[in-house]
Amino acid sequence: MAAKKKAPARKRAAKRPATKPKRVLKATAAIKQAASKSAKRAAKGARIGKAGYDVPRKAADRPDKGVTLTLHGFHLSLPSAKVALMLTLVGAKWNYRHVDLRAGAQKLPDHIRLNRYAQVPVLVDGDEVIVQSNVILQYLADRFGAFGGANAHEKRRIAEWLAWDLDRMTSVGQTRFLRRNAPESPALPFLFGRGEQALDMLDRHLGTSKFLAGPNPTIADIAIFPWIATAEEAQYDATRYPNIRDWGQRMMKLPGIAHPYAVLPQEDRPAK
Numbered sequence: 093m094a095a096k097k098k099a100p101a102r103k104r105a106a107k108r109p110a111t112k113p114k115r116v117l118k119a120t121a122a123i124k125q126a127a128s129k130s131a132k133r134a135a136k137g138a139r140i141g142k143a144g145y146d147v148p149r150k151a152a153d154r155p156d157k158g159v160t161l162t163l164h165g166f167h168l169s170l171p172s173a174k175v176a177l178m179l180t181l182v183g184a185k186w187n188y189r190h191v192d193l194r195a196g197a198q199k200l201p202d203h204i205r206l207n208r209y210a211q212v213p214v215l216v217d218g219d220e221v222i223v224q225s226n227v228i229l230q231y232l233a234d235r236f237g238a239f240g241g242a243n244a245h246e247k248r249r250i251a252e253w254l255a256w257d258l259d260r261m262t263s264v265g266q267t268r269f270l271r272r273n274a275p276e277s278p279a280l281p282f283l284f285g286r287g288e289q290a291l292d293m294l295d296r297h298l299g300t301s302k303f304l305a306g307p308n309p310t311i312a313d314i315a316i317f318p319w320i321a322t323a324e325e326a327q328y329d330a331t332r333y334p335n336i337r338d339w340g341q342r343m344m345k346l347p348g349i350a351h352p353y354a355v356l357p358q359e360d361r362p363a364k
């Protein structure tokens with residue numbers, strides 16, 4: 093990895109999952125290193141700095157009146173993590189509102205006014221309210237002029253991958269959800285199989301392309317990264333996906349990248 097000097101600290105801090113799956117995506121081993129101590133600290137409300145390091149809590153408590161971006165999300169929600177990662181990767185300042193899904197906060201009238209689908213994430217940018225994580229990624233790519241593709245061809249490829257992400261890649265996320273919350277669910281084998289097909293295709297593609305839409309990372313990669321980073325919880329076979337593993341290592345070189353569980357706290361947080 094490019095960030096070699098960070099490796100020892102991450103290595104020391106890397107933790108085993110409570111229940112270790114028999115076989116895991118190897119890509120997640122590298123990705124998990126980024127969770128380290130910052131996952132715990134983020135859970136307590138600490139900010140994740142640009143390079144993935146914690147920054148002092150005091151700084152996080154200082155609200156910036158000029159900040160127009162506010163993300164409404166939940167710390168275990170991978171669609172929320174996509175948006176948080178993008179905001180961090182572009183170096184944006186953003187406020188955070190914790191929507192406690194476990195308490196049903198997504199169904200409260202104030203939230204429904206922002207998101208008719210009663211889901212997270214929601215991004216508020218001044219008077220603009222944007223929902224659906226991949227639409228938010230496209231909005232942010234335009235707003236910050238980053239990760240949006242170098243030309244019309246790449247932009248079309250990005251749109252294609254974002255559509256496929258919601259169509260098939262979410263099966264990996266749904267499998268993870270059921271393994272965590274309903275391991276006896278009769279839907280699990282079906283979703284696991286769909287996830288496997290999706291990963292097979294993704295692995296083939298990444299054998300021919302450095303990133304999803306071309307030679308450079310885009311929002312297509314950012315959209316898919318959280319599913320891959322947590323795929324070990326869904327128990328996919330690591331040995332089948334060497335190209336995904338290599339891509340995961342390339343993603344881990346992006347300044348500011350972090351494990352999806354390390355990017356959101358469990359409480360409101362003002363912009364630094």
Ligand SMILES: N[C@@H](CCC(=O)N[C@@H](CS)C(=O)NCC(=O)O)C(=O)O
Pocket residue numbers: 168169170171172193198210211212213223224225226258
């Ligand atoms: N397609 C949506 C999916 C969002 C989604 O599924 N959000 C979940 C959390 S991961 C949620 O808000 N669930 C609350 C509920 O269903 O009540 C997106 O990408 O933003």
